[in-house]
Amino acid sequence: MSSLLTPDVQIFLATAGDYEGVMAISEGIYMGVDYLPYRYHTWLKDPQRRMFVAKSEGKVVGFDSFLLVDGGVTAVVQGLRVADWMRGCGVAGILQRFCFQTLRSDHPTVIRVRLTMVENPPATMLNTYHIIHSKAVISVFISAEQLEETIKILESRVSATCDNCIPPVFLEYSEVHNLFPGSLKEEDLLPGSFLMQAWLPITTNKDNLDLMHRWKVQWFCSYPCDALGDVTGSSELHDVKVSFNVNNGIKQTNETISKDDITASTFPASSKSFLGFLSLGSPMFPVPLGEGKHRLDIDLFGTDLSFAKIHVLYQLKEAVKKLSTGGSIICFVYIEESLLAGLNGFFEGFTPFPIWSKQLVLEMDLTAARIS
Ligand SMILES: CC(C)(COP(=O)(O)OP(=O)(O)OC[C@H]1O[C@@H](n2cnc3c(N)ncnc32)[C@H](O)[C@@H]1OP(=O)(O)O)[C@@H](O)C(=O)NCCC(=O)NCCS
The missing domain is CATH 3.40.630.30 (Gcn5-related N-acetyltransferase (GNAT))
Incomplete structure (x- = not known):
């Protein structure tokens, strides 16, 4: 043709x-x-x-x-x-x-076309496209020599600030399919009701989830109840067991407290409004930048800073398991704007890779557009 x-x-x-x-x-x-x-x-x-x-x-x-x-x-x-x-x-x-x-x-x-951009589109594009979503981007370069130490530092930063965060759970694809509607509300975590997976703006349609399965995208999830810990017990019991089953360098708590002692302040303040948190880790791939250099894209969904940190840590650790010896990582994290300052602090002292600061999604109605 x-x-x-x-x-x-x-x-x-x-x-x-x-x-x-x-x-x-x-x-x-x-x-x-x-x-x-x-x-x-x-x-x-x-x-x-x-x-x-x-x-x-x-x-x-x-x-x-x-x-x-x-x-x-x-x-x-x-x-x-x-x-x-x-x-x-x-x-x-x-x-x-x-x-x-x-x-x-x-x-x-x-009926529609979407694309992503890294800066505001030229005015002429806005005749046909409109901006439907935007996220902030943080990126750091982690050399092979720094990898182990970086993870240790991030673990200690998570530990210092996420006292009661339960670690995210890895989701099997059968669980991914049942996530919406289920324990998580799409409208709480996904503004506009679509996902961003490494610059691909898509809905949570089953076909899209299957696509991501084929691409081996890694899903981690924190459910709304995770901010409360696993509270077991019933109204007949006097005591309830509150377990924050946290490991990997993150604070461990597993204690039984009297039911009478449980007040709103027993749980982290954030828990009362915690709507859950999701992250997608796209498999790393080698890039032209140099021998052994890999790009890792981590998409975060949610607005809780503590969970954002713990998700980044888990996604990074998961990715590193598959990295060959001597490999280094350029890690891109896509977040809600409100998390920018907090996550910049999380990565403080690391080598920035300043290429993109935002991720914009544009959409066009193909049925209405005049294409000459
Ligand atoms: C962005 C790039 C492709 C523009 O190429 P170009 O040949 O100079 O652009 P043109 O002269 O055809 O004019 C730009 C046209 O594309 C549109 N356009 C500009 N940037 C665009 C983008 N990032 N995505 C989609 N359309 C874009 C303009 O609105 C214009 O449309 P019009 O002809 O209907 O008015 C080019 O600068 C490039 O290759 N950059 C490096 C890679 C890159 O940044 N790609 C964009 C991915 S988001």
Whole structure:
């Protein structure tokens, strides 16, 4: 398939043979933490994804792709890039319009398009897109030599500030499917009712959960009751057992207290309004930045700082288990704005990797958009 759009730019379906060309225009993108070099061939095999290259005089000058999500009603555009010597000439616009035309002709069930950006969109984009969500981003570089010490420091910081936090539980996928609606309320944790999984904005639709299962995304959860500890007992009993079954360097408490002694202050103040907490850890992957360097994306959902810290720690420790000796990590944590100052303090003293400070989600109504 090809389509002549300007005298010297044509759009083609991307092939495995275009890999080198796409990599040649990607050099330096995202300060060396680009995902495309690692994902390109896997993406090509994904039946839910279409990938396109723009070529000029036979050379790749642009790339774009979309992934069908939300059970086929939404397309997420990902990976857009244009060769630096061709920027500002309209190639990105051409690629995107080609994606939209393909969606309309080949996937008529798709009614909306989403994409993510790292800064406010140009005014012209807001004619067709609107911003539906935004999160803050914190990123740190942890070298192989610093890894062990970093985890120790984070453990001690969790221990110092999360007296009564129960550690998050790892969720099996059968549990993920029952999470909403269940013990957690989607509207409490997921503003706008969609998840962000490493820059992919999707709903909690079953197909999306299955996708994440295939990608081995790691779910940790803290239930609303976790802030209270595990309170066992009944109204006939005089005593209740309050167990904060916490380990891994985090304060241990397992004591029985008289029922009469239980007052509102028995439990952490945050527990009364604690709505639960969720985190997604996307499997680490090697990035072009350098030998042994890996990128780890951790998405946090919830507004409780203590739980945010303990989730980061657990996701990081889980990821490190799979890291080969000598590997280092660029860790990105995506959070609600309200957690920014607190989590910056959590990472104080570590090497920042200042590339993105925010994550914006934009959405467009494909049925209403005028695409020329
Ligand atoms: C962002 C980038 C692709 C723009 O390429 P470009 O060829 O200079 O852009 P164009 O001249 O075609 O004009 C930009 C068009 O794309 C839109 N656009 C700009 N940035 C965009 C983005 N990040 N995502 C989607 N659309 C974008 C503009 O609104 C404009 O649309 P219009 O033609 O309908 O007015 C290019 O600068 C690039 O490759 N940057 C590095 C990679 C990157 O940051 N990619 C964005 C991922 S969020």
